[in-house]
Amino acid sequence: MDPFRDFSRSDGPTLGVEWEICLVDPVTRDLVPRAAEVIEEVQARYPDIHLEPEFLQNTMELVTPICANTKEAVRALQRDLNAVKEVADEKGLKLWASGGHPFSDFRTNPLSPKHTYEEIVNRTQYWGQHMLLWGIHCHVGISHEDKVWPIINAVMTKYPHLLAISASSPGWDGIDTSYASNRTMLYQQLPTAGMPYQFESWDEWVDFMRDQQTSGVINHTGSMHFDVRPAAKWGTVEVRISDATSNLRELAAVVALTHCLVVHYDRMLERGEKLPTLQQWHVAENKWRGARYGMDALVITSRGTDEDWVKHELQLLIDELTPVAADLDCVDELNLVREIIERGAGYERQRAIYQRTGDWKDVVDATCAEMWELSL
Numbered sequence: 444m445d446p447f448r449d450f451s452r453s454d455g456p457t458l459g460v461e462w463e464i465c466l467v468d469p470v471t472r473d474l475v476p477r478a479a480e481v482i483e484e485v486q487a488r489y490p491d492i493h494l495e496p497e498f499l500q501n502t503m504e505l506v507t508p509i510c511a512n513t514k515e516a517v518r519a520l521q522r523d524l525n526a527v528k529e530v531a532d533e534k535g536l537k538l539w540a541s542g543g544h545p546f547s548d549f550r551t552n553p554l555s556p557k558h559t560y561e562e563i564v565n566r567t568q569y570w571g572q573h574m575l576l577w578g579i580h581c582h583v584g585i586s587h588e589d590k591v592w593p594i595i596n597a598v599m600t601k602y603p604h605l606l607a608i609s610a611s612s613p614g615w616d617g618i619d620t621s622y623a624s625n626r627t628m629l630y631q632q633l634p635t636a637g638m639p640y641q642f643e644s645w646d647e648w649v650d651f652m653r654d655q656q657t658s659g660v661i662n663h664t665g666s667m668h669f670d671v672r673p674a675a676k677w678g679t680v681e682v683r684i685s686d687a688t689s690n691l692r693e694l695a696a697v698v699a700l701t702h703c704l705v706v707h708y709d710r711m712l713e714r715g716e717k718l719p720t721l722q723q724w725h726v727a728e729n730k731w732r733g734a735r736y737g738m739d740a741l742v743i744t745s746r747g748t749d750e751d752w753v754k755h756e757l758q759l760l761i762d763e764l765t766p767v768a769a770d771l772d773c774v775d776e777l778n779l780v781r782e783i784i785e786r787g788a789g790y791e792r793q794r795a796i797y798q799r800t801g802d803w804k805d806v807v808d809a810t811c812a813e814m815w816e817l818s819l
Contacts (some may be wrong), residue, residue, distance in 0.1 A: 447652040450591070450645070451678035453584025455772070456706045459679065460516045460698055462505045463497055463687050464524075464540040466531060472807040474547045474575075475536055476500035476539040477762060482684055484530045492523050496555045498574055499561075503527065509584075510801040516588040517691055517819060521695070524691070524814075528756075532776040538813045541789065542626035542686025545614025545803040549573050562662075563633070577687035578610065578626065579699055582679035583705040584624075588645040590712050594680055595671045596641050597718035599726050602684055603742045604672070604760060605731030607753050608780055609685035609697050610737040611789030611810075616805055623737025624686050626640040627730065630668075632701045635660060639669040640728060648673065680705055689789055689810045690817035696779035703764040703777060710767070721746060738788050754784050787812075 466475045477816035482494045482503050494503040505527070507519040524538070531538055548574050554560050564571040585591055598605075623629060631637035642648045655661045666672075682701050688694045708718050712808045720731070725743045732740040733753070740753045761780055768777040786797075792813075793806045 446675065447649045447656075448645075450585075450588035450673070450675045452588070453678040454586070455511075455584060457582075457584035457679075458510045458516055458698070458703070459506075459582035459677070460510070460520065461495075461580040461582075461593050462520055462540070462694060463502055463579075464500050464505065464538055464644065465503075465544070465577065465595075466536045466666040467501075467807060467811065468541045469535065471536050472804045474499075474501040474544055474552055474675075475532050476553050477534065478503045481527060481530050481534065481536070485526050488530075489526050490536070492661075494523065495528070496557070498555060498560050499553050500553045502577065510762060511697055512771045513702060513776040514571055515708055517695045517776070520694070521819070532538045538586055539807060539811045540577065540687045540689050540814060541793075541810050542610065542612030543615060543623055544575050545793070545797070546617045547575055547808055548616075549575050550563040567633055568816060570629075573629055573632070576612070576626040576630050578620055578683055579685045579687055579697055581682045581685075581701040582674055582677055583682070583702055584677075584679050585705075585709065588673075588675075588710060591645060591673045591680060592642045592648060593595060593712060594705060595639060595673070595710045596720050598680070598682060598704060598797060599622070599638065599670050600719050600721045600729075601760070602789060603729045603753050604757055605682070605684045605697065605701060605738050606686070606730070607737045607740060608700070608757070608783045608788055609688055609693065610733070611686045611793065613790040613794050614797065614806065617803065619794060623788070624734045627734035632760055633668060636668040638723075638726060639667075639671055641720070648777055663765075669726075683815065686728060686789070689813040692779060692785060692817040693781050693789065693818055695776040695819060696783055697769065699776035700760070701766070703761075703767045703790055704772060706771065707764055707767050713724060730762060738784065742755045757784060 493506040497504050505523045507516045510516040612626040615625045685697045729742050742753050744751050768774045796806045
């Protein structure tokens with residue numbers, strides 16, 4: 444199998460979700476590098492649970508099996524989360540999830556022992572050391588590689604929508620950055636991360652990846668870490684735009700919107716319809732606006748540079764995707780996006796607490812509590 448050219452075509456619009464969560468000390472509220480021992484104990488008790496160590500030793504990734512819809516994925520994540528909590532409680536640790544920790548020092552958070560992680564930091568140095576960042580990754584099955592890049596380019600037109608509802612990283616190094624998602628701005632500093640190029644065909648992507656291998660880029664990093672990328676081994680499009688949410692309720696909204704969006708574009712292709720695109724500079728501007736303003740972003744909606752508020756855009760998008768959601772049995776989960784619009788996204792809640800108390804520890808406490816308070 445050619446790892447670049449061969450795409451493991453999926454039989455249907457399957458779904459897989461990865462959610463990055465962390466361990467924090469209940470007294471200091473700082474991150475704790477003990478994920479490996481928690482993962483080991485959970486898997487000793489529950490061998491069918493799939494947890495992965497991540498870039499930093501404070502992080503574990505909850506990974507679903509192949510699912511049919513958001514309901515199945517969230518059910519699997521809830522089971523895994525309960526098992527992790529059981530072990531973390533015994534070890535006197537709290538579970539926390541967000542796009543970025545508001546005050547932890549990157550210099551005191553050790554890497555997980557993996558060659559590619561060490562290579563990334565060795566190559567990128569200062570910026571690579573700053574990766575105290577966590578996200579949600581959604582894999583959606585695609586039936587043919589020729590669909591992959593039209594779908595990715597279309598998904599990128601909805602970048603600020605997927606980011607705004609999940610944005611949860613306003614704090615960094617003890618300050619309020621004034622960004623909804625500081626994670627988004629930091630992560631794109633890595634040379635293999637950020638927006639994908641607007642490839643027009645699978646062959647173009649294959650040529651690009653072979654260039655990356657020849658030039659040594661992939662040898663250093665393991666893969667390209669684009670915001671949306673093909674996962675040829677799994678036969679999926681992997682959407683990596685969203686910050687990690689603090690809870691499964693909001694995660695369900697993010698996953699349902701992502702799944703429905705990709706399936707919607709896939710169906711448009713099946714009907715012979717042209718998918719939406721935006722100029723690369725409009726996509727870049729929208730990404731920045733989503734990161735900066737979150738739910739209050741005014742976003743570019745057309746190649747003619749029309750604009751609309753992201754909250755209004757989200758309402759229209761929910762209506763448009765509801766027939767797809769009905770087919771995927773995730774209407775309730777998709778409608779949780781409206782709940783985020785009404786309640787406020789994670790960054791808004793975090794910022795309100797910090798402005799009221801002036802203490803990021805209060806923010807960490809509230810974010811830890813949300814994991815259980817905002818459940819399905």
